[in-house]
Amino acid sequence: MRTRESTLWTWHLIAGVLILVLLGIHMFIMHLGDFFGTVEGDALAFSSVMERSRDAAFAVMYVLLLGAALYHGLYGLRTIIFELNIPEGAERVITVLFVLAGVALFLMGAYGTIAVYGARVGV
């Protein structure tokens, strides 16, 4: 019992759970690390940000978070627009535009993360 829409929606759910976990980790490190004493120094300081950017695990995490957030957000926005009784042709155009925008934003963000990681580790 699989349709194109059910697959898109399933990924929307999976992306939501992924955001909850990855954003949770991000928020914990940024804002609660000091409180629980799990992060040394000021997590928001420039040096700490650079320190994290050298870590491959963080780079992967941020690329994943970017992908999940973009997919989840754009699918949600597409859903809201679809509920406005727009014609079927417009629905198709919006889907294509959102796919293009999502891929472009993902490539841009992922390039930034990987470039910073590569520069720091000398790749």
Added chain:
Amino acid sequence: MIEPAGPKQGEKTDEIVKNVKFKVLRFDRDTTPSPRVDSFEVPVKKGTTVLDALHYIKENLDASLSWRFSCRMGVCGSCGMFINGFPRLACNTQVLELKADVIDLKPLPNFDTIKDLVPDLAVLFEKHRSVRPFTLRKDMAEVDKPSGEFFQSTEEMERYLQFTYCIKCGLCMAACPTVATDAKYLGPQSLTQAHRYNVDTRDEGRTERKDVALGPHGAFRCHFAGACSEACPKGVDPAFAIQLMKRDAFKGSLGLLRKRKASEVAPKLTSGKRMEGVPDAPERTV
């Protein structure tokens, strides 16, 4: 415990308890383009339903008032209307239970109106038909000319039983906030019926229903407001059916939904003795 407003056994019911003002939205799409509100004063007794009050108005105050009704007992689903801001069956709503001196009557929202309190339910039936709400099997010859009954256990039947109580009154569709914004959304009624047949072990039509029920304006557009379940006069829980359908779709998308073969014709009893006094089954009529 909630005390029902209806008359108790042996209680006198012909005493007028109070006069209630009915403010009825009047409209005729063929002759009056703009709606107006007419007020009627109706004497109400214990047990008087909104449908009774409408009959009183038609017989005594304004014969031109229109609404739809048939069974007068919450079975046919014809008299759905917007009563004091909530979709209800007029025959199932006792005036005194509303605890109001003024009662607003409007046609069901989310539907076009034909005249006064008569909604155009064509769209409901179109959507209902689109999900193919009947048993679909590969062996349709057996369905057309049955040699026996398809086997189904009580547990299997209970998976869909409550959803069969739908009377197609349209109250769930009128209550649904998603139907209000997305006219293409299938809505709680048809989705519930799609689920009802999808989980019926005698049915094999899940694949044939999926393109509509799980399409861009299918089950995934449900916001789970739960208004449909609150409005249903028969105790059906459409919001629950839609969530179950979403769960099956989720499993199906990940390839985790078990394939099911439709149940076979139950073997005929070869032994056993009929209890005394149980008559023969009547002759088959179909």
